[in-house]
Amino acid sequence: xxxxxxxxxxxxxxxxxxxxxxxxxxxxxxxxxxxxxxxxxxxxxxxxxxxxxxxxxxxxxxxxxxxxxxxxxxxxxxxxxxxxxxxxxxxxxxxxxxxxxxxxxxxxxxxxxxxxxxxxxxxxxxxxxxxxxxxxxxxxxxxxxxxxxxxxxxxxxxxxxxxxxxxxxxxxxxxxxxxxxxxxxxxxxxxxxxxxxxxxxxxxxxxxxxxxxxxxxxxxxxxxxxxxxxxxxxxxxxxxxxxxxxxxxxxxxxxxxxxxxxxxxxxxxxxxxxxxxxxxxxxxxxxxxxxxxxxxxxxxxxxxxxxxxxxxxxxxxxxxxxxxxxxxxxxxxxxxxxxxxxxxxxxxxxxxxxxxxxxxxxxxxxxxxxxxxxxxxxxxxxxxxxxxxxxxxxxxxxxxxxxxxxxxxxxxxxxxxxxxxxxxxxxxxxxxxxxxxxxxxxxxxxxxxxxxxxxxxxxxxxxxxxxxxxxxxxxxxxxxxxxxxxxxxxxxxxxxxxxxxxxxxxxxxxxxxxxxxxxxxxxxxxxxxxxxxxxxxxxxxxxxxxxxxxxxxxxxxxxxxxxxxxxxxxx
Amino acid sequence: xxxxxxxxxxxxxxxxxxxxxxxxxxxxxxxxxxxxxxxxxxxxxxxxxxxxxxxxxxxxxxxxxxxxxxxxxxxxxxxxxxxxxxxxxxxxxxxxxxxxxxxxxxxxxxxxxxxxxxxxxxxxxxxxxxxxxxxxxxxxxxxxxxxxxxxxxxxxxxxxxxxxxxxxxxxxxxxxxxxxxxxxxxxxxxxxxxxxxxxxxxxxxxxxxxxxxxxxxxxxxxxxxxxxxxxxxxxxxxxxxxxxxxxxxxxxxxxxxxxxxxxxxxxxxxxxxxxxxxxxxxxxxxxxxxxxxxxxxxxxxxxxxxxxxxxxxx
Numbered sequence: 061x062x063x064x065x066x067x068x069x070x071x072x073x074x075x076x077x078x079x080x081x082x083x084x085x086x087x088x089x090x091x092x093x094x095x096x097x098x099x100x101x102x103x104x105x106x107x108x109x110x111x112x113x114x115x116x117x118x119x120x121x122x123x124x125x126x127x128x129x130x131x132x133x134x135x136x137x138x139x140x141x142x143x144x145x146x147x148x149x150x151x152x153x154x155x156x157x158x159x160x161x162x163x164x165x166x167x168x169x170x171x172x173x174x175x176x177x178x179x180x181x182x183x184x185x186x187x188x189x190x191x192x193x194x195x196x197x198x199x200x201x202x203x204x205x206x207x208x209x210x211x212x213x214x215x216x217x218x219x220x221x222x223x224x225x226x227x228x229x230x231x232x233x234x235x236x237x238x239x240x241x242x243x244x245x246x247x248x249x250x251x252x253x254x255x256x257x258x259x260x261x262x263x264x265x266x267x268x269x270x271x272x273x274x275x276x277x278x279x280x281x282x283x284x285x286x287x288x289x290x291x292x293x294x295x296x297x298x299x300x301x302x303x304x305x306x307x308x309x310x311x312x313x314x315x316x317x318x319x320x321x322x323x324x325x326x327x328x329x330x331x332x333x334x335x336x337x338x339x340x341x342x343x344x345x346x347x348x349x350x351x352x353x354x355x356x357x358x359x360x361x362x363x364x365x366x367x368x369x370x371x372x373x374x375x376x377x378x379x380x381x382x383x384x385x386x387x388x389x390x391x392x393x394x395x396x397x398x399x400x401x402x403x404x405x406x407x408x409x410x411x412x413x414x415x416x417x418x419x420x421x422x423x424x425x426x427x428x429x430x431x432x433x434x435x436x437x438x439x440x441x442x443x444x445x446x447x448x449x450x451x452x453x454x455x456x457x458x459x460x461x462x463x464x465x466x467x468x469x470x471x472x473x474x475x476x477x478x479x480x481x482x483x484x485x486x487x488x489x490x491x492x493x494x495x496x497x498x499x500x501x502x503x504x505x506x507x508x509x510x511x512x513x514x515x516x517x518x519x520x521x522x523x524x525x526x527x528x529x530x531x532x533x534x535x536x537x538x539x540x541x542x543x544x545x546x547x548x549x550x551x552x553x554x555x556x557x558x559x560x561x562x563x564x565x566x567x568x569x570x571x572x573x574x575x576x577x578x579x580x581x582x583x584x585x586x587x588x589x590x591x592x593x594x595x596x597x598x599x600x601x602x603x604x605x606x607x608x609x610x611x612x613x614x615x616x617x618x619x620x621x622x623x624x625x626x627x628x629x630x631x
Numbered sequence: 632x633x634x635x636x637x638x639x640x641x642x643x644x645x646x647x648x649x650x651x652x653x654x655x656x657x658x659x660x661x662x663x664x665x666x667x668x669x670x671x672x673x674x675x676x677x678x679x680x681x682x683x684x685x686x687x688x689x690x691x692x693x694x695x696x697x698x699x700x701x702x703x704x705x706x707x708x709x710x711x712x713x714x715x716x717x718x719x720x721x722x723x724x725x726x727x728x729x730x731x732x733x734x735x736x737x738x739x740x741x742x743x744x745x746x747x748x749x750x751x752x753x754x755x756x757x758x759x760x761x762x763x764x765x766x767x768x769x770x771x772x773x774x775x776x777x778x779x780x781x782x783x784x785x786x787x788x789x790x791x792x793x794x795x796x797x798x799x800x801x802x803x804x805x806x807x808x809x810x811x812x813x814x815x816x817x818x819x820x821x822x823x824x825x826x827x828x829x830x831x832x833x834x835x836x837x838x839x840x841x842x843x844x845x846x847x848x849x850x851x852x853x854x855x856x857x858x859x860x861x862x863x864x865x866x867x868x869x870x871x872x873x874x875x876x877x878x879x880x881x882x883x884x885x886x887x888x889x890x891x892x893x894x895x896x897x898x899x900x901x902x903x904x905x906x907x908x909x910x911x912x913x914x915x916x917x918x919x920x921x922x923x924x925x926x927x928x929x930x931x932x933x934x935x936x937x938x939x940x941x942x943x944x945x
Contacts, residue, residue, distance in 0.1 A: 155907050157715025162670070237670055239678050296715030312801060315714040315721070316903055317895045320801075341798075341893070344903055348796070348893040351780075355787045355795045508668055508908050549676045 145335035147611075147624045150349040150358040153316050153342040159298050160229075160281055161236035166363060166620035169280035171319055171340060173621045175216070176283035176304030179207055179226070180276035182531035184383045184617050186438065188272050192221055192284050192305065202267035202571055203246070207275065209258045214328045215286050215305045223254030228287035238281040243547075244538045245274040267571040269578065270532040277621050278531045307331045307625050308338060316342055333613075334625045353378065353606060359629075360614050361606040362622035365480050366424040369604050373424075379609050382426050382602040385529040385618030386436040389482060390540065391489065392555040392595035397520040399472065404464040406593035409522075410450055411457040412492045419599050422481040422488070426604055430597030433589035434527065434536035435582050437600075440575055441533075443583030447590045457496055469497020476503070476524035477510035485598065486524055518554050525554060529603070529618030537566055537585065541594065557594035639932060643925035650921045651703070651914070655696045658910040664688065665712065668908040699914070708915035713907035718915040721900060726882070726919060729889075729896035732797060733881035735812045736819035741874055744824045748831025748870070749863070755836060764832065767825025775818040779891045782814050797894030815892040819885070823877055830873050834866035841865070868939055875931025882927075883920030 154168035160176070163169050179193035193207040213221040234242055234249040242249070246266035255261050264271065275282055289303050302310035305328065308321035319340040323331065341358065343349040346368040352358050354377065364372075372378035393400035393409075400406055415429035428437065431449050435442050461467060476486045483504045490500040500522065505514060515525060527536055539552035543563055547553070565585050572578040605622070607614050613627035666682035683689040687698070702709060708718035744767070751763040770778075787795030799811040838844060839862055847857045882897060889899035897916060904912035 153903060154713075156713050159715055162715070164670070235678050235681070296710075299715060314801065314895075315716055316900070317798060318801070341796075343893050344899060344906070345890050345893070347780075348891060351783045351788060351795050352893070355783070355791065357794070357796065512664075512667060 145627075145629065146337040146339060147335045147360060147627050148339045148341070148358045149622075149624065150341050150343055150352060150361045152346075152363075153344050157296055157299055157315065158302070158313070158319075159295060160283060160285060161233050161293075162295070163281060164237045167342060170362060170620055170622055172283060173277065173280065173306075174308040174319075174321055174338070174340075174623075175302040175306045175310055176285060177213075177306045178275070178277045178279075178283050179209075180272055181621075182273055182276040182278045182617065182619070184385075184615070186440070186531050188276055188531070193275075196272055198269075198271070200573075202269050202271070202573070203264045205262045205264070205271050206255070207260050207262075209260070210328075211258055212328045213305055214326070216303060216309055216324060218326065219286065220257075221284060221305050222257050222287075223260040224257075224287045225284055226260045227252050227254050228290040229282065229284050232285070232290040232293060233281045236281060238279055241274065241279055241535065244535055245271055247274070268534070269570065269572055270534050273531045273534075276531065277617065278619060280619060280621070307334055311337075316344075318342065331625055333628060335627050338624060353608075359608045359611050360622075360624060360627075362614065362616050363620055364604050364606055366422075366426050366604060367481070369606060370424070372606055377609065379607050379611075380604060381607070382604045383616065383618065384428065384438060385601060385603045386434075386439070386533070386536075387527065387529045387601045387603070387618055388430055388434060388436070388597050388599065389485060389524055389526055389601075390434070390554075390595040390597060391485075391522065391524050392518065392540075393522050393593070394518040394520050395555045395557045395594055399464070399466055399470050400520070400522070402464040403592055404460040405466060406596075407591075408457040408460040408464070408496065409489075409493055409498070410593050410596045411453045411460070412496060412498075413489065413596070413598055414452040414492065415450075415598055418485065418488060422484055423599065423601060426602035427599045428602075430599050431586070431590055432593050432596050433586045434540075434597055435533050435586055439533055439582075441578040441582040443579050443586060446583035446586040450590065454495060461496055461498075466497075469493075469499065471499045471501065473521040474500040474502050474523065475505065475510065475514040475518070475521060477505055477507045477526075479507065479526050480601075482524055482526065489524075516552070516554055518556070523554055528620070531619075533582075534570060537569065541589070542566060555594040557592070559588070559592065559594075562588055562592075635936075636929070636933070639929050643922075643929065646925060647918065647921055648700075651700055651918055652696070654914045654917045655699065656692070658914050659692050659695075665908070665910060668712065699911075703915070703918065708918070709911035711904075711909055711912040713903065713909040713912065718911050721912060722897070722915055722919050725895055725897045725900040725916075728797075728894060729882050729885065729898065731808065732812050732815055732819075732885065732889075732894065732896060733878065735809065736816040736823070736881055737878070739816060740820040740823045740827065743820070744827035745831050745867075745870065747824065748828040749835050749866075751828065752832045752835035752839065752866075753858075760832075763828060764825075767828045769825070770821040771823075771825035773818075773821060774887075775822060775885075776887045776891055778818040778821050779815070779888055782817055783891070786814060795892065797889070797892040797896075815888050815894060818888055819881065827870060827873060827877075831866065831870045834869050835862060838862040838866040864938055868935060871934045871938065872931050875927045875934065878927035878930070879920065879924030882923040883916075 151170050152167040154163065154171060155165040156162045156168060158168055158171050160172065163172055177191050179191060181189040181191050183189050190210070192210055192213050194210040196205060196207045198205045207226070209221055209223060209226070211220070215221060230247070230252045231249045245268050246264040247262065248265055251263040253261050262271070268274070283304060285303060299313055299315070302313065307324050307327045307329070309324045311320040311322045313319045321338040321340070323334050323336050341352070343352070346365060349358065349361055349364070350368055350371055353361055353372065354375065369380050372380055393406050395401055395406070410432055419425060419427045419429055429449065431447065437444065461469065474486055474490065476482050486502045486504065490502050493500060503514070514523060530536065539547060541553065541557065541562060542551070543558040544551045544553045544556055545558070546563060562585065565581055565588070569578060569581045569585065572581055603616060603618050605614060605616050610630035611627060612630070614622065614624055616622045664679070664683060665686060665688040666679035670679055670682060680689070687695065699709065706719070708722065710716070711718050711721055714721055747763045747767065751760040754760045783795040786793045793814050794811050795814060797811050797815040799808045844857060844861050847861050848854070884898060885896060886898035886902050889896045890902055897920060901913060901916045903909070904916060
């Protein structure tokens with residue numbers, strides 16, 4: 061065979077080979093793969109027509125028997141009377157298990173607060189609403205508080221909610237996340253006693269006019285659970301039952317994935333308009349919740365950040381609403397070391413901030429400016445005339461710095477944590493003080509590192525920390541501001557600020573007999589804190605939530621609780 | 632052969648022990664102590680100390696490691712801090728989920744990319760070849776979170792053809808689960824297609840140009856026989872290794888895709904564990920992913936020797 065023949069032969073063979081791995085087989089296989097995909101897509105249409113026994117599709121049935129809904133990627137529709145309704149909720153994944161002792165974040169408390177109830181609910185307008193406690197009162201000194209339980213209240217198994225259950229709950233949670241708040245409010249678990257079946261008495265180690273808020277939903281660990289639960293309590297045991305007295309009973313819980321609740325038909329309170337079912341999906345990433353909402357998989361996102369809500373603001377498929385809250389960031393200084401031991405330096409930095417711009421830029425307007433004290437303007441004891449709102453004034457800031465001996469500025473660290481917009485706030489503060497010659501070195505850490513290594517260890521530095529919403533300002537005014545030596549290990553005083561005048565005012569504030577006196581003292585505290593600036597409060601952050609248009613009945617609190625017990629769809 | 636397998640298993644076990652030490656030390660180096668992580672920044676030091684004593688996390692690291700590894704060998708990976716559940720239970724379910732997603736991506740991408748690569752090689756230099764190689768390469772460089780978000784927005788939000796979450800409702804049947812896994816599988820297919828197809832194409836071209844192929848053709852064997860017996864058998868050797876090495880990635884490396892599609896697989900579980908400083912879960916999860924890599928590499932070696940008799944294992 062010569063060369064020409066070889067070439068011809070190779071060419072010929074190559075042509076013959078095409079059918080072996082050729083175009084037709086390639087596309088044939090492609091068709092099979094696509095067929096599989098399409099078959100899977102087609103599955104949806106069959107699944108929506110009926111509730112299958114194996115749970116292949118989740119469907120809900122209206123009161124009149126008409127099948128209306130699939131929960132699987134389709135928008136829920138409901139009967140007009142609100143029955144046969146499923147509400148689908150997106151919550152952040154809880155940081156720890158759903159455990160009354162341990163829960164310490166919003167995902168956890170929101171899931172916990174569906175099946176369990178508190179003595180008192182602290183609503184979004186700062187009212188203490190009676191729930192398991194129908195009334196309460198204190199002695200004149202304000203250090204003995206008596207709660208009278210609602211005699212109709214029962215747990216899911218029908219047993220009554222008694223004073224023994226309250227005592228067992230307080231003692232059960234005392235060693236956990238709620239511990240420091242016990243200290244702040246002067247609760248000694250051994251001094252909580254059942255007077256009779258429906259009456260429980262707290263003898264405090266100090267007087268506290270705001271104590272009912274401590275036993276409210278503000279103290280989110282303090283939902284009342286049966287004494288029998290506490291007898292057998294061990295870490296993780298709550299997730300087996302979600303026992304409680306609330307309007308929802310757990311149907312299934314898949315840690316980190318979902319929780320499904322059904323209506324408590326024997327609920328002791330009024331839940332006549334309650335949807336039949338609530339499906340909670342946990343998400344690790346807010347964007348996943350937002351796309352799920354746009355896709356129609358959720359009806360409600362009870363809490364979302366401004367940046368998360370941005371894609372929904374203009375969407376016709378979302379109703380974004382917000383409530384004003386006391387949640388705020390504290391920009392603190394180490395007041396014991398130069399340069400921040402001079403209050404003029406602290407004032408100068410506070411004067412460098414354009415607060416309106418911060419609220420607009422970082423929160424999209426979902427917030428209000430702060431005035432460097434934590435007595436939020438909606439607290440009833442806030443004194444609006446105590447001190448003028450601080451506004452940006454670079455000239456005055458420059459002058460104060462010069463008087464303090466830093467005409468050319470200085471260098472200092474500014475440490476904070478990854479939390480919503482906080483790192484952006486750090487950068488904007490850095491830029492705001494740059495014209496004064498102050499060079500801040502911003503460090504941003506995960507929350508474990510920040511709280512472990514930086515928060516209370518501020519050393520000639522600044523930092524930013526978050527404080528969640530509370531119904532009363534006692535926690536804000538106590539742990540972060542009282543002299544560190546007074547609270548010892550329980551101090552959250554990151555600025556190491558120590559002021560005898562303030563400590564005395566705090567004691568007067570907590571034991572003030574009436575609102576008028578409390579307001580007068582609060583005014584003095586506002587003025588003192590605004591002048592001393594142990595920390596800057598640049599703004600208070602609104603709580604943003606999203607619901608599907610036509611859905612009504614979502615109620616949220618600044619703390620992160622939500623309820624859809626009165627939830628219904630218009631259509 | 633059996634000696635080879637035993638030796639490989641032995642080496643894999645040694646690797647896993649080394650990995651476990653690294654993982655354990657790594658989690659110990661993370662800042663903050665365990666009790667503080669669980670009880671939060673505002674818990675009293677007394678409560679934190681009491682919890683650390685109860686969990687045994689106040690003991691020296693080597694003693695903690697010894698206890699942990701002995702338990703792990705007996706099949707108990709400990710108790711998850713963030714989920715208040717046994718790590719075994721969490722990892723078992725997550726592994727099942729990850730395997731489902733990996734299997735779908737694998738079943739789609741392997742035949743597709745092999746055929747694509749072979750087809751491109753046989754049509755070397757033509758427009759089809761360029762479409763497959765350039766298109767595949769372009770798809771490979773798109774990060775999963777970009778393609779994932781685009782897919783969710785187009786197919787889940789606007790068209791509403793497919794669910795934008797990989798998690799099917801509880802108790803869902805096979806087809807419903809498959810339907811939920813389609814969108815998350817596509818970014819993985821996109822990432823792997825170009826890679827595997829290019830390796831396949833290169834292998835086939837090399838084999839086509841080899842002397843043994845020419846000899847086989849000159850012997851007068853039909854073209855299809857030559858392709859099947861000589862070209863593919865040789866050409867697929869490097870491809871097998873590449874494909875097998877991706878199994879570990881498909882099982883344990885899908886953090887972005889699993890978080891984006893809110894899917895409780897190993898990747899998202901590890902992400903949650905790292906976020907919440909859940910040391911037992913993190914360490915157990917990394918160990919499981921390490922084992923998955925080891926198994927996939929062993930399978931690759933076995934497949935390699937089966938395809939290439941020149942390699943006498945053992």
